[in-house]
Amino acid sequence: MTNRSVSAATRAFREPPPAAAPRSRAPRRRRSALSWRRRFAPYVFVLPFVLVFLAFSVYPLFFTLRLSFTDWHGSGAAHWVGLDNYRYLLTNGGFWSSLGNSGVLWLLIVPAQIVLAVLVSVLLNAIKRLRGFYRVAFVVPFVTPLVAVAQIWIVLFDQDNGAVNALLGAVGLPPVGWLVTSGWAKPTLALLFLWKTTGFVVLIVLSGLQQIDRGLYEAASLDGAGRVRQLWSITVPLLRRSLMFSVVLQTLAVFQMFAEPYVVTKGGPYTSTTTAGLYLYQHITRADLGTGAANSFLLVIVVMAGSLLFVRLLRAED
Numbered sequence: 001m002t003n004r005s006v007s008a009a010t011r012a013f014r015e016p017p018p019a020a021a022p023r024s025r026a027p028r029r030r031r032s033a034l035s036w037r038r039r040f041a042p043y044v045f046v047l048p049f050v051l052v053f054l055a056f057s058v059y060p061l062f063f064t065l066r067l068s069f070t071d072w073h074g075s076g077a078a079h080w081v082g083l084d085n086y087r088y089l090l091t092n093g094g095f096w097s098s099l100g101n102s103g104v105l106w107l108l109i110v111p112a113q114i115v116l117a118v119l120v121s122v123l124l125n126a127i128k129r130l131r132g133f134y135r136v137a138f139v140v141p142f143v144t145p146l147v148a149v150a151q152i153w154i155v156l157f158d159q160d161n162g163a164v165n166a167l168l169g170a171v172g173l174p175p176v177g178w179l180v181t182s183g184w185a186k187p188t189l190a191l192l193f194l195w196k197t198t199g200f201v202v203l204i205v206l207s208g209l210q211q212i213d214r215g216l217y218e219a220a221s222l223d224g225a226g227r228v229r230q231l232w233s234i235t236v237p238l239l240r241r242s243l244m245f246s247v248v249l250q251t252l253a254v255f256q257m258f259a260e261p262y263v264v265t266k267g268g269p270y271t272s273t274t275t276a277g278l279y280l281y282q283h284i285t286r287a288d289l290g291t292g293a294a295n296s297f298l299l300v301i302v303v304m305a306g307s308l309l310f311v312r313l314l315r316a317e318d
Helices: 003-014 026-067 084-090 093-126 131-143 146-156 163-170 182-209 214-222 227-238 240-255 259-264 276-285 289-317
Strands: none
Touching (some): 093 227, 276 289
16 A cells, blocks of 8 residues: 555544534424424314303303392393392292192103113114114104194193093093193193103113123023013113113203293193293293392202212112
């Protein structure tokens, strides 16, 4: 090797390597922007719902709560009265009578509806042919306009010209004042509510029934358990969550019942069908909005207490 080549190699070894070209910051900025987008994109998508919820749920709730402590009739300034509206309602016989009417309707509706929903769901689940037709048939009353159904009920249960009393007369029984006597008005309304809403409860129970493992029934059959024993020992316990959900929903619906008594009986006879929802509506028609707001909050407390009681009882059984 020549001296010239050795010196060139030594010079190349001693000299520092050429500086690398500076990296562009554009990719890093793009990655940072993409990271921020991914982080905040869920909040952006949820924001419209949050705004609507705050505007139409949270704000009216707090406005109504504040209104319940005032005397306001829809115009002018609202006068602060403190707990006077609540004292008036808690010492008013009409308020407690409306709660009692709703409680009686609950006893006539919800237990019978749960039993019917379980039996109908079991039958629908066992039917192989025309299963879809029968499911639709049970849902049709629920989607039928309530005012139309109420008018049909008025025609069917009319004391003088109703079809039901005509059938009773055909078998030699006297006519019954279904909608004009205090003893029969509540059962007639309860029958209307049952016919209208049981199909919805059937769908809820049927969805829970289809989640039960069929192997449990096969094992029970091998152990000698009959259909009734399987229903009581397997179906009902495993449907407890669906039944709990249905009871809470129907409790809310019964205590909010308004259109049925308003159209069919006008709250009569003798306020026997004035439900909690209809009693609340009467405050609105009188423009007594402060008392109506207090009534609504008392009704919410009662319904929540009842719903929590049912949930606790069912969880205790679990």
